[in-house]
Amino acid sequence: MVTIKDIAREVGVSPSTVSRALSNSPLISQATKERVHTVAKQLGYERNELARALVKGSSEAIGLVVPDITNPFFADIARGVGEVAHAFGYGVILCNTAESLERGLNYIRLLRRKRVDGLIITNAIRNDPVAKQLVGSKTPFILVSQLWEGIETPYVTGDDHYGARQAVEHLIALGHKRIGFIGGPAAVQSSNDRMQTYRNVLQKHGITPQEEWIRYADFTQRAGREAGRRMLSLTVRPTAIFAANDVIALGVLEAAEDLGLSVPKDLSIVGYDDISYASLPRIQLTTVAQPAFEMGKIATDWLISTISGQGRDFLHRVLKPHLVVRCTTSKPSP
Amino acid sequence: MVTIKDIAREVGVSPSTVSRALSNSPLISQATKERVHTVAKQLGYERNELARALVKGSSEAIGLVVPDITNPFFADIARGVGEVAHAFGYGVILCNTAESLERGLNYIRLLRRKRVDGLIITNAIRNDPVAKQLVGSKTPFILVSQLWEGIETPYVTGDDHYGARQAVEHLIALGHKRIGFIGGPAAVQSSNDRMQTYRNVLQKHGITPQEEWIRYADFTQRAGREAGRRMLSLTVRPTAIFAANDVIALGVLEAAEDLGLSVPKDLSIVGYDDISYASLPRIQLTTVAQPAFEMGKIATDWLISTISGQGRDFLHRVLKPHLVVRCTTSKPSP
DNA sequence: TTGTAGGCGTTATCAA
């Protein structure tokens, strides 16, 4: 690898002159700059960002931790993050925890060791020393679509209570009384919030769901399918299911198909997120839309401006989702 | 940030002793090791990987460049890469080019400046100096589901000719004669290969497609929908469309719906990749399956073993895809 | 306008 010393030797100046020329310092004469640049190009010089970051104390990189990159919701957040980061000259190190809490913690530690300038976190966390340490540290970070119980952090999230209320009230308005819920892992706050609101809204309408109609799954299609199959095989089965995200909802759709139930005639389904596949013609999933791409952008904007010291306060941004009624919900058949 | 010097001072030993203790060198006494470790933990020490990488000449990180992370095909590759990288203690820096050739080149340069130990590239590239430079360099890299015209590189890819032949012959066997093709951007080799084979197979069967039945789009649902709408609005329209990937195919499905055409009665559709959404009950897309996750794993395995000097030769791995016949293809209606 | 020297946080070599 060619270094500034090589260039210096070749051009016949000192390394510091090369360094300055390369970073376009006004102190350097036009002539030397040109010579330095041509030699640099000629030798195929690429500046060592590791060394640079070490001395500048800043790596121009941010870390992004997601639980499942194959979920379009997180892929869209990642796209938003990348878009803004790229515009500001920042790199993004993306880590996929595959829904493992432990891996999430490992990645957070790894990213901090790599001295990223900031962190965007979309996965749940146990009340763990690593989290405490992160909060206590100087590394700025922000949560997206996620809250950590009992820990004060900046965040960009959707209003899960509002969204869940829209979903459940829609089902009730259609006349459903037997409404099930399939949530994500218990550690995920947003899933819990949606569940809580589901319970509250039902209660407000004088409906008490059977406990077998409330299930937790992983946030995957397969888990949704299994949970759905089980719930729909009960002797008294719900006429509608509210799923904590679209991926689960699509799994439930599969389960219905497996059991020969027709949607929405025999079963209404509402998802959450409005991933792009939810609007496919044959799918037409009724769901609660969240602006994932936007959330990624907002979080990154805040993070980068915080990194560069234009410290706006803690960001607490709650975006209102909205219900998109498509074709997987209808009146329950009598 | 606390450094080994801080620990050294606290424990009352030299920084080198701390360094050795922390990396569990056999030279250090058990007693000192323990003292060092407890003080390190107590002070919340996190080793600076930047400094470490600088002296070791290796960052334990690999770069991954993808054209579109929201395409489940690439998300799955990314998952495979992450899985293996993680197992070997490597980090992954993921860069999303948003289908821009230029951004792709920028990212490759950026990753090299960050001194990643290796590169996994899934995007197309113009015959560019950056590519030449990469090939001439010591940085190991491998292409996944991609070939660079006229440049000799390691790669893991699917057999696009074989896959496309399965697809087109399936349509011909069903009795189709008016078969269209919607490809990705012209710079993408795999898309071109599929197109070439499409032409060849038709020709072999004595069929000459109208030129309006061959279109290029971006590898996105929206582009597929638009291209599909245009093609299906022709006065003489194809009875079947072979799309260069599933995302485009889903767009074509939307287009058909838009125009009131029923699939597969009025139009058969074959995709490519078999992303997870292709098998949804209501979609049931006939497609050519490629093992994306596997491809990511294979590439990363090779890359890391090459990095660590167990240099197997250039990897040229071609995986055979297979046709999955579902419900978007049938005999053309008379 | 340029050069010298010191330091960023590690690891590695050589002595002790």
Added chain:
DNA sequence: TTGATAACGCCTACAA
């Protein structure tokens, strides 16, 4: 078993 010392490649006072 431990400690100095010199790198790694770059940046930046301070001097010239």
